[in-house]
Amino acid sequence: MPSVISLSRPSWVRGGPRVIKQIPGPRARRIIERDERVISPSYTRADPLVGEEGWGVYVRDVDGNVFLDLSSGMFVLNYGYSHPALVRAVQRQAARLTHFAGTDFYYELQVELAEELVSLAPGSFEKRVFFANSGTEAVEAAFKCARWHTRRPRMIAFAGAFHGRTFGAMSLSSSSATHRRFFEPLVPGVSFAPFPYCYRCQFGQSYPGCDFLCFEYLRSSLATTTPPEEVAAVITEPIQGNAGYIIPPPEFYPMLKELCEEHGWLLIADEIQTGLGRTGKMFAMEHWRVAPDIICLAKALAGGMVPMGATVARADVMDWSPGAHASTFGGNLLACAAALAGLKVLKRQKLVERAEKLGRLALARLQEMAEKSKLVGEVRGKGLLLAVELVKDRERKQPAVEERDAVVRKALNRGVIVFRGGRSTIRIAPPLIISRKELELGLDLFGRALEEVERAC
Numbered sequence: 090m091p092s093v094i095s096l097s098r099p100s101w102v103r104g105g106p107r108v109i110k111q112i113p114g115p116r117a118r119r120i121i122e123r124d125e126r127v128i129s130p131s132y133t134r135a136d137p138l139v140g141e142e143g144w145g146v147y148v149r150d151v152d153g154n155v156f157l158d159l160s161s162g163m164f165v166l167n168y169g170y171s172h173p174a175l176v177r178a179v180q181r182q183a184a185r186l187t188h189f190a191g192t193d194f195y196y197e198l199q200v201e202l203a204e205e206l207v208s209l210a211p212g213s214f215e216k217r218v219f220f221a222n223s224g225t226e227a228v229e230a231a232f233k234c235a236r237w238h239t240r241r242p243r244m245i246a247f248a249g250a251f252h253g254r255t256f257g258a259m260s261l262s263s264s265s266a267t268h269r270r271f272f273e274p275l276v277p278g279v280s281f282a283p284f285p286y287c288y289r290c291q292f293g294q295s296y297p298g299c300d301f302l303c304f305e306y307l308r309s310s311l312a313t314t315t316p317p318e319e320v321a322a323v324i325t326e327p328i329q330g331n332a333g334y335i336i337p338p339p340e341f342y343p344m345l346k347e348l349c350e351e352h353g354w355l356l357i358a359d360e361i362q363t364g365l366g367r368t369g370k371m372f373a374m375e376h377w378r379v380a381p382d383i384i385c386l387a388k389a390l391a392g393g394m395v396p397m398g399a400t401v402a403r404a405d406v407m408d409w410s411p412g413a414h415a416s417t418f419g420g421n422l423l424a425c426a427a428a429l430a431g432l433k434v435l436k437r438q439k440l441v442e443r444a445e446k447l448g449r450l451a452l453a454r455l456q457e458m459a460e461k462s463k464l465v466g467e468v469r470g471k472g473l474l475l476a477v478e479l480v481k482d483r484e485r486k487q488p489a490v491e492e493r494d495a496v497v498r499k500a501l502n503r504g505v506i507v508f509r510g511g512r513s514t515i516r517i518a519p520p521l522i523i524s525r526k527e528l529e530l531g532l533d534l535f536g537r538a539l540e541e542v543e544r545a546c
């Protein structure tokens with residue numbers, strides 16, 4: 090008999106993180122062999138971890154190894170694994186009504202969730218919400234909405250950004266040639282501007298005192314490759330996620346917003362990885378005090394219970410006509426129930442403030458590690474979105490790719506999940522419900538993995 094979902098702490102959590110069988114263990118190996126026969130090989134599975142059960146910040150694999158997940162299941166589980174409030178909400182809703190054609194009829198849960206999101210999103214203007222099933226769909230909706238509203242064909246995106254893998258979102262992304270190879274032609278009319286990756290400034294400058302040559306490059310492209318009156322919108326991840334949590338300086342988004350206003354461009358913030366409290370603000374763009382015209386959400390929105398994406402836009406911008414865009418399952422009842430329960434948890438447990446406080450502790454702890462380690466080039470973070478970039482030597486900043494992979498693997502072998510990002514960065518983004526003790530334990534284990542690799546270098 091399969092076990093029913095447990096709302097109380099399961100006994101396997103008690104012993105904390107532990108690796109009792111080599112990863113992958115025998116059961117994991119058998120499942121991976123079957124997987125390789127029938128599952129698309131397009132996924133990038135770097136580590137042979139086969140999950141079976143999760144609770145709070147812990148996940149257990151099929152061989153009984155227990156991991157403290159400092160990646161929140163790839164930045165989805167902000168409320169942790171199987172948060173009882175979300176599990177109950179989904180169970181209750183499943184017993185009442187799972188599906189009702191939201192594209193053709195109405196239901197209150199969708200309205201309730203949209204009301205919540207428009208009140209949380211920055212900007213004192215009226216807003217509307219389009220519901221989707223994933224991040225890439227939320228971006229597609231933003232892209233289409235921007236074209237529809239402005240009647241302009243072009244988009245500006247940033248180098249290194251990742252917005253998804255459907256054709257529109259892929260056309261706006263430039264984080265990896267693998268995402269694009271053999272898929273051309275993509276949606277035309279996208280120009281890429283340099284992103285302020287100050288640790289590796291493409292213009293050889295250092296912040297502060299750099300005159301923002303990256304921004305000037307964008308400005309000068311308007312006279313050469315990108316006629317500004319043809320641009321519908323600029324899309325940005327406030328903090329680039331897959332690129333390794335690249336955080337622009339404080340001046341950047343206010344300057345960008347001004348440029349948008351000058352030329353009548355919409356500003357789209359892809360908050361799929363950064364939104365809903367992760368960075369110590371409800372939306373990361375709030376760190377720059379900028380209200381985007383459109384915000385894309387997904388990942389943590391329904392807490393990993395049910396897939397969900399959302400596009401929140403200024404009401405006067407989301408003015409497309411009936412039939413212009415829709416989705417059968419977007420904003421389905423189970424996803425809405427999970428998302429509403431999640432937002433209640435976020436408020437009740439003050440998770441945004443908690444991310445800010447715990448994030449400061451974690452950043453300080455990682456900076457201590459950096460001081461003792463020759464491998465760490467830069468530590469950066471906002472709230473519980475943290476990154477450690479590894480380099481072969483601090484002067485030349487040559488990316489330490491193998492060393493980074495080794496740290497990730499050694500951390501796994503010590504029972505801690507962290508995630509790769511960029512060329513040689515490790516991303517740490519624990520569930521926002523993590524306790525201080527669990528965070529310290531996770532970082533201690535991570536630090537030991539780093540020391541182990543450093544000793545072997």
Ligand SMILES: Cc1ncc(COP(=O)(O)O)c(C=O)c1O
Pocket residue numbers: 223224225226228251252253254326330331359360361362387388
């Ligand atoms: C910033 C950002 N945008 C969009 C996406 C695409 O989301 P999905 O995989 O749900 O389509 C991701 C996924 O990693 C992301 O991190």
